[in-house]
Amino acid sequence: MEIPITGFVMHSGDSDSEHSHKLFINSWDGRPVNLHVHPFKGNTTVDDGHYHHYAGVTEPAPSGVPHVHNYYAETSFNDQHTHLIRGTTGPAIPLPGGHYHRFEGYTTINGRTPHAHRYSGNTGDEKEYRQ
Known part of the structure; x- marks a missing residue:
């Protein structure tokens, strides 16, 4: 089952090799989140x-x-x-x-x-x- 989502990714700004990104979802299955x-x-x-x-x-x-x-x-x-x-x-x-x-x-x-x-x-x- 596929559920459509939309959102955006923010880079953490870390310069080391173990940096991270944050995913912010703003819609789930067509509904605003x-x-x-x-x-x-x-x-x-x-x-x-x-x-x-x-x-x-x-x-x-x-x-x-x-x-x-x-x-x-x-x-x-x-x-x-x-x-x-x-x-x-x-x-x-x-x-x-x-x-x-x-x-x-x-x-x-x-x-x-x-x-x-x-x-x-x-x-x-x-x-x-x-x-």
Whole structure:
């Protein structure tokens, strides 16, 4: 089964060999697609005697079609260091009038004693994306 879509690709501007492109879909099966984002926040697990807070907004994704979101955030500065979190959410989980996504993973390794933290949570409900 083929579903016609339209959209555009944006080059990330990275100069290294592992650069990326973002695809923004603006129609799916002849219907306009609105883009949206989700807020997310939480605390990591306690490891090496401390934890970190994180908060951010997912990358945009189309509304009304099966989708996931990429996310990225830097944690709070605790115990003289930060960590990065990044990943891809799970699929949309319906809410009355909207949806949310699950996310989970491990931070990057950092600290005087190198370590990582686990994190997990749910995004907030979707918000309309405005460039």
